[in-house]
Amino acid sequence: MATRLPEAPKVGMVSLGCPKNLVDSERILTKLRSDGYALSPDYAGADVVLVNTCGFLDSAKEESLEAIGEAIAENGRVIVTGCMGKEAEVIRARFPNVLAVTGAHQYEEVVGAVHDAAPMPPSPFVNLVPDSGLKLTPRHYSYLKISEGCNHRCSFCIIPSLRGDLVSRRPDAILREAEKLVAAGTKELLVISQDTSAYGIDIRKEPRAWKGREVVPHMTDLARELGQIAPWVRLHYVYPYPHVDQVIPLMAEGLVLPYLDIPFQHAAPNVLRAMKRPANEAKVLERLRGWREIAPDITIRSTFVVGFPGETEEDFQYLLDWLDEAQLDRVGAFRFEPVEGASANDLPGAVPEDVKEERYARIMEKTAAISAAKLQAKIGRQLEVIIDAVDEDGGATGRSQADAPEIDGEVFLRDAGHLGQGDIVKVLIEDADEHDLYGVPMG
Secondary structure, eight states, X not given: OOOOOOOOOEEEEEEOSSHHHHHHHHHHHHHHHHTTOEEOSSSTTOSEEEEEEOOSSHHXXXXXXXXXXXXXXXXXXXXXXXXXXXXXXXXXHHOTTOSEEOOTTOHHHHHHHHHHHSOOOOXXXXXXXXXXXXOSSOTTEEEEEOEEOOOOOOTTOOHHHHHOSOEEOOHHHHHHHHHHHHHTTOOEEEEEOSOGGGTTGGGTTOOEEETTEEEOSSHHHHHHHHTTTOSEEEEOSOOOOGGGGGGHHHHHHTSSOSEEEOOOBOOOHHHHHHTTSOOOHHHXXXXXXXXXXXXXXXXXXXXXXXXXXXXXXXXXXXXXXXXXXXXXXXXXXXXXXXXXXOGGGGOSOOXXXXXXXXXXXXHHHHHHHHHHHHXXXXXXXXXXXXXXXXXXXXXXXXXXXXXOTXXXXXXXXXXXXXXXXXXXXEEEEEEEOSSOEEEEEOO
C-alpha cells in the first residue's frame, strides 16, 4: 500500500518594501519550503501568514501596520518580520494577537516562529525546494544581495539602526548563489545591498578561492566574476566612490550592463551637507562625462529628495540646473518625509507641504523632458531587449539594458508572438515617449 504523506501546513506571505526585503522573503520561503511547508496564495488557505514589513518611512510603517491588520482580520494567525520588527512594542500594542515579531534578516527566528505556530508533521519524503531556492520574481531575473547594513549616517535615514553596519557576504558564497540562479533559468542578476560600492570594506583582507583562483571581496572583482556567470548583471545602490570608475571599463567590455543606480539625493552643497552626504556635485559631473567617454551607452539612474529641511528656492534651482548638466537617464523623486529616529527631523527650516508639491512637480517635469529626449535619440537603433511577457495577440513587453524591472521604462514589441519570457533579442526601435520604447524584434 502506498505511503500517504501528511498534508503540509501552508504559509502565506505578504512582502512589503524594497527589493532587499523581497530577497529576505525569498530566503525565508526557501527555508520553509525546504522544511516541507506548502505555500498559500490567499489568506483563507494559510495556516499562518508572514508579513515582511518596511520601516523606512512613516508612511511605509503605516502601510505595514495596515497589512498586519488585514492579515489578522482575514486569517488571525500572523507572524511579523522585517524592518519594522525593531518596533515590536508598537506592533504588539496595536495587534496583541500577533504570534511573533522578529527583526530584519532574522531568518532563523522567523522560521522558528513558523515551526512553533504551525508544526510540520514529520515525513522523510517531503523536500520540494529547487536547488536555486524559491523565488518571488519571474524565473528570468533575480535579485542578488551581496551585503547587509550600511556604514553611512545620512541625516534622513534610519537604515543603520534597523539593519546595522555593513556586513559583506563572502564572495565565493555570492558566486555560488549566482551560479545556482543562472542554472535555474536566471538571465539577469540584479545586484543589491544598502551600499553596493562599499561591498567588502569589512572583509577586504579575506580573499576566497573560486574556480582555482582567489577572488578579492571588492565591488569591481565581484562584478567581473558575476559577468562571467550571467548574461546580464545590473548594479543597484551604487554610491559614487572613486573606485566606481574601475567598473566602467567592465561595462565597455560587455561583462556588466552599462547601468548604474546612484542615489545622489540632491546637488546643492548646502542641502548635501545637511543630509550628511558628500558635497562634490561638480566632480560628479566631471566623472559622468568620463564614464560616458568610456561607455557611451551608460545609463545613470538616480533618486532625489525635494523639500528637505532648509532647502531654499535657490538650492532647488541649483538642483534643476545640475540636472540640465548631468542629463541623467532615469530619475525618481521623493518629497521629504520625517522618519521617526532620523536626525533630519530636528533640522530648522521645514519646507511647507505645498512648496514640496510644487517642487516635486517641477523636478518631474524637468526629468521627464530629459528622458523623452534621450529616448527619442534611440529611434532607429537596434537594442538588446530581455522579454518579460508575451501576450496572446502577438505582442510582447521587455526591457532594454537601460531599464531595471519595476522602476524604469519598458520596451513594447509588435510581431513578437514567437518569443518567450527570458529571451534576449535584438530589437529595432521604432518609436518612443517620455518613459518607454516601441519596436519590433529583428529575428
